[in-house]
Amino acid sequence: MQPHTGSTRWxxxxxxxxxGGSALSWGLSGGAVFSPGGLSGARDSTSLGGIGSHAxxxxxxxxxxxxxxxxxxMSARCxxxxxxxxxxxxDSGTLHGSLEGARACxxxxxEHRGRDGALTRxxxxxxxxxxxxFSLAAHQERTGGAPFLCTDCHGGRDFAFDAARCERCHRDxxxxxxxxHVEAWGHDCRGCHDGAxxxxxxxxxxxxxxxxxxxxxxxxxxAGCHTTTRSLAAFRDAPTACAACHQKDDRHRGGFGSDCASxxxxxxxxxxxxxxxxxxxxxxxxxxxxxxxxxxxxxWKQYTCYxxxxxxxxxxxxxxxxxxxxxDLTDCVRCHATGREEGEGGERED
Amino acid sequence: xxxxxxxxxxxELWWAFGAMGxxxxxxxxxxxxxxxxxxxxxxxxLGVAGFLLMAFAQVGYSWRKRPHRTGPGPAxxxxxxxxFSGLVGPYLVLLxxxxxxxxxxxxxxxxxxxxxxxxxxxxxxxxxxxxxxPRRALWYLLHVPLSAAIAALAVFHVAGVLYYATGLR
Numbered sequence: 001m002q003p004h005t006g007s008t009r010w011x012x013x014x015x016x017x018x019x020g021g022s023a024l025s026w027g028l029s030g031g032a033v034f035s036p037g038g039l040s041g042a043r044d045s046t047s048l049g050g051i052g053s054h055a056x057x058x059x060x061x062x063x064x065x066x067x068x069x070x071x072x073x074m075s076a077r078c079x080x081x082x083x084x085x086x087x088x089x090x091d092s093g094t095l096h097g098s099l100e101g102a103r104a105c106x107x108x109x110x111e112h113r114g115r116d117g118a119l120t121r122x123x124x125x126x127x128x129x130x131x132x133x134f135s136l137a138a139h140q141e142r143t144g145g146a147p148f149l150c151t152d153c154h155g156g157r158d159f160a161f162d163a164a165r166c167e168r169c170h171r172d173x174x175x176x177x178x179x180x181h182v183e184a185w186g187h188d189c190r191g192c193h194d195g196a197x198x199x200x201x202x203x204x205x206x207x208x209x210x211x212x213x214x215x216x217x218x219x220x221x222x223a224g225c226h227t228t229t230r231s232l233a234a235f236r237d238a239p240t241a242c243a244a245c246h247q248k249d250d251r252h253r254g255g256f257g258s259d260c261a262s263x264x265x266x267x268x269x270x271x272x273x274x275x276x277x278x279x280x281x282x283x284x285x286x287x288x289x290x291x292x293x294x295x296x297x298x299x300w301k302q303y304t305c306y307x308x309x310x311x312x313x314x315x316x317x318x319x320x321x322x323x324x325x326x327x328d329l330t331d332c333v334r335c336h337a338t339g340r341e342e343g344e345g346g347e348r349e350d
Numbered sequence: 351x352x353x354x355x356x357x358x359x360x361x362e363l364w365w366a367f368g369a370m371g372x373x374x375x376x377x378x379x380x381x382x383x384x385x386x387x388x389x390x391x392x393x394x395x396l397g398v399a400g401f402l403l404m405a406f407a408q409v410g411y412s413w414r415k416r417p418h419r420t421g422p423g424p425a426x427x428x429x430x431x432x433x434f435s436g437l438v439g440p441y442l443v444l445l446x447x448x449x450x451x452x453x454x455x456x457x458x459x460x461x462x463x464x465x466x467x468x469x470x471x472x473x474x475x476x477x478x479x480x481x482x483x484p485r486r487a488l489w490y491l492l493h494v495p496l497s498a499a500i501a502a503l504a505v506f507h508v509a510g511v512l513y514y515a516t517g518l519r
Contacts, residue, residue, distance in 0.1 A: 010491055011498035018499040022454065022506045033454050034510035036388065065514045110387075149383055 031061035037112035040119050049081035055115060064111075078105045095132065118155075134161075135195035143173050163189050184223035192235055211240050215266030255300030282339025283308070305332045360474070362430035366437040373438070377445050385448045388455075389515060397446035401504060403439030404462075407432050408497050433473060440466050454507055461500050468493040
């Protein structure tokens with residue numbers, strides 16, 4: 001046998017058989033011989049266009065692939081069934097309406113990846129992410145400098161946001177902190193984080209909230225003050241009054257009111273700056289304990305002068321009667337602001 | 351010629367491996383964000399380049415090796431180009447497939463593997479003294495006809511792509 005001649009003839013024959021077999025299988029399979037993979041078996045709660053899942057179209061290529069000369073497009077066929085998406089397109093406030101060229105479904109969505117394959121695969125750059133409550137400002141680069149990918153946050157068949165991916169990534173960066181943080185706040189990262197602050201780089205400036213963190217407040221965990229907060233809005237609405245957090249610490253039992261800052265600063269409870277207008281050392285015993293005058297712990301504004309000296313009610317009453325002074329002999333400071341016997345003012349019963 | 355694994359006097363193999371190495375490096379860079387799909391820019395380009403190389407491998411040497419042709423260039427260079435494009439082309443198509451072998455693409459991949467292996471065997475294993483060996487005839491009956499089948503199926507594949515996936519987005 002002349003190899004060249006024989007192989008050429010044999011080759012032409014095999015090629016023709018291959019072509020014929022392919023054409024036959026194409027016709028018999030409804031085009032499925034060209035299918036690069038199975039269609040998704042994902043089901044929605046309702047059927048669209050009479051179809052429960054794409055998988056039912058496995059052998060009906062023409063349902064999505066119009067012929068080249070039919071004038072149709074694949075996107076038009078997508079939207080013919082997915083009318084909810086078609087309804088979003090005119091509204092720029094919706095996900096699909098916000099996208100440039102949203103009618104090019106294949107720019108983001110894919111198929112033929114098997115029954116469990118993802119249906120969305122997009123670069124995300126065309127999405128105005130901020131509009132949907134999460135800025136990508138702090139998610140441009142991973143810790144190592146590699147660019148962020150959509151799959152770093154999204155996954156699954158519908159390519160939805162997956163909070164578990166936040167945790168995985170951030171645990172790699174700061175394992176101990178994230179463990180504590182998740183224990184304190186739970187797993188709903190987006191409930192509080194809007195992507196504007198960059199995790200782990202200490203970029204969040206509390207001063208911008210109108211409540212600068214100073215003194216001991218700088219070392220308190222967020223959860224120490226935002227105890228029940230579970231949303232970003234609640235974070236912003238956190239009370240700033242001292243008593244909101246420190247009522248349980250109030251040794252004065254509310255007796256000095258709730259304006260702690262009038263005496264204390266955030267460095268320490270000790271060392272309060274209290275301007276006691278009445279001279280504590282006015283008497284002969286020098287500085288005396290608060291309780292000498294402020295016998296009631298329930299109200300430190302209450303005081304009595306009858307706890308010491310010769311200040312017995314009967315004696316004071318008698319002396320004042322002689323002088324013809326005052327009916328109310330309990331509010332001594334009203335007239336004796338300096339603690340001296342001579343009254344500096346007040347009413348005299350003439 | 352030598353019967354070693356990598357003949358030292360076969361620079362076309364080194365050129366081919368070099369080109370495959372460059373293609374691999376580029377592919378790995380592109381694959382950082384996931385394997386390029388057959389229909390992506392990278393995957394599609396690989397497919398077109400591989401197809402053209404395979405077409406050249408098939409047509410070029412077959413055309414030049416005819417006894418009545420004397421040019422252009424010596425036949426052994428055409429054979430070297432045949433080996434180069436016959437290795438690099440299928441490799442690019444393999445990358446183009448994103449390693450998914452289903453349906454027609456799977457059949458094509460399998461046939462291509464057989465043709466490439468038979469080509470390597472025919473080029474570097476058989477010796478001129480084996481011309482009369484019936485196994486050489488068998489190789490001709492395997493390598494050439496399967497190449498023709500691949501060409502037919504590849505054309506069918508391209509036609510299918512044009513029909514189902516091009517210009518319809």
